Amino acid sequence: MVRVTTATTLLHFAGRAGDHNDRAMQGSPVLARELADRLGVPLAAVGVPRPALGTGWEVELASAATDLAAMQAQLDEVMTAGSRPVIALSRCAVALATLPVVARHRPDAVVIWFDAHADINTPETSTTGYLGGLALSGPLGWWVSGFGAGLAPGNSILAGTRDIDPPEQARIDTGAPLLVAPGPAFTERLLAACAGCPVYVHIDCDVLDPGIVPTDYGVPGGLTLDDLHDALTALATLEVVGVEVGEFEAAPGDDAATAAAARRIANAVSPLLT
Template identity: 65%
Template sequence: MAGSYVIAEELGRRLGDQPTVIGRPEPALNADWNIEFDVARPALAAMSAHYERVLAAGSTPFTALSRCAVALATLPMIARFHPDAVVVWFDAHADLQTPETTTTGYLGGLALSGPLGLWDSGLGAGLAHANTILAGTRDIDPPEQALIDRGAATLVSPGHDFVARLAAAVAGRPVYVHIDCDVLDPDIVPTDYRVSGGLTLDVLRDAAAALASSRIVGLEIGEFEAASSPVASRAAASRLLDALQPLLQ
């Protein structure tokens, strides 16, 4: 995901800091989740160790992810150092599949279920179900819906009073924000997956402002694809970060 570098540069500019790069670009395998996971494991372990250092130092991570699967490494550390924090998972998809229930074999579909302890990734777990909020999620498979119905996460679907419902679910608790760009309506920013009925940038901005009334313990942004030109990529990243600016303050 070449676009992650664009997000990192824009975050660095706004925060006045230089990004630390974990891992290196590699060709996509387009293989089953366990094959991709084995290849990605060293970089994910390095990411986990970096988050441990950042959080142990009392710092706040602002991260440009490639794919959502990197949350397998980040969220267990957030749960360890901020056990009272709510993870707000902005994503069109629930990503609550497990190795037993996945129908696609896509590693990203297991990204949230690992930190929740629904399967053993080897990278840790510890994220409490009561501290997990799916925000703007609308493409949910039946096994994922069954987990939600049993309390694996709180669902705040898009639509009327989205921001108010999200704020009520957070209830003033500390917040770690995960954003998959497909939570937005298609064509707002470049991303691989297109799911209609998403959030607008105005709604995302209002949600960020509402969340900013809580203590923000970190932010990660993933699934931002490079646009047709460097200029278009930077413009799209700027639009997205403008909407998220309340979280950066």
């Protein structure tokens, strides 16, 4: 396949979106600036940081609605212009706004969901009420978020996912989304699952093994930075229609550690940036 090359637009979702704490709103701008330095393009921020609420999905979604709508409109403009988006997210719940836009503009693209969690619960199956746990199921059309749907289950792949609730496993057992679990030959299995299709890559930093970078959750058995870099190098041989990276948190009280962790993530993601 001949890879399509376009201009790149860097966006930063700066607001809250189902946050348990303020650390992703503090960490995401650090990652965004690191990506801007790598790409050499201007950085456009969407939304305004506000104190985390740490409450149920309905209140969180209503609180984030204005910023999510702005994110959706901005991404629509970028993709309409034929530019490739690279987005630094605060939380994964921002995908409620981004993925329906991707599905509308590129229905041929497969969404690769790098995440320790499947995030395909619905309000009816969630035991926690956490908005982030509904982040992929909304774009899949399994509940009504208010931001649309359109992502076909067969065009979604869970990559590196290992913390799966029983209702989510029941969905996976139907074959869509497809699960590519961590383990031997991870990159080869993931590339085979893509079947040469264009890809949109979502990365939650907790897909990595705990302790590699600061993030809200730590689930053992994850990817190393080398695993992630190798997988993204393989995906870069396909047409990459966009990239989003979320759940990167600031290390409390340690700006140097936060900056170093942002560089580690940017290094791993670098195959998709060129």
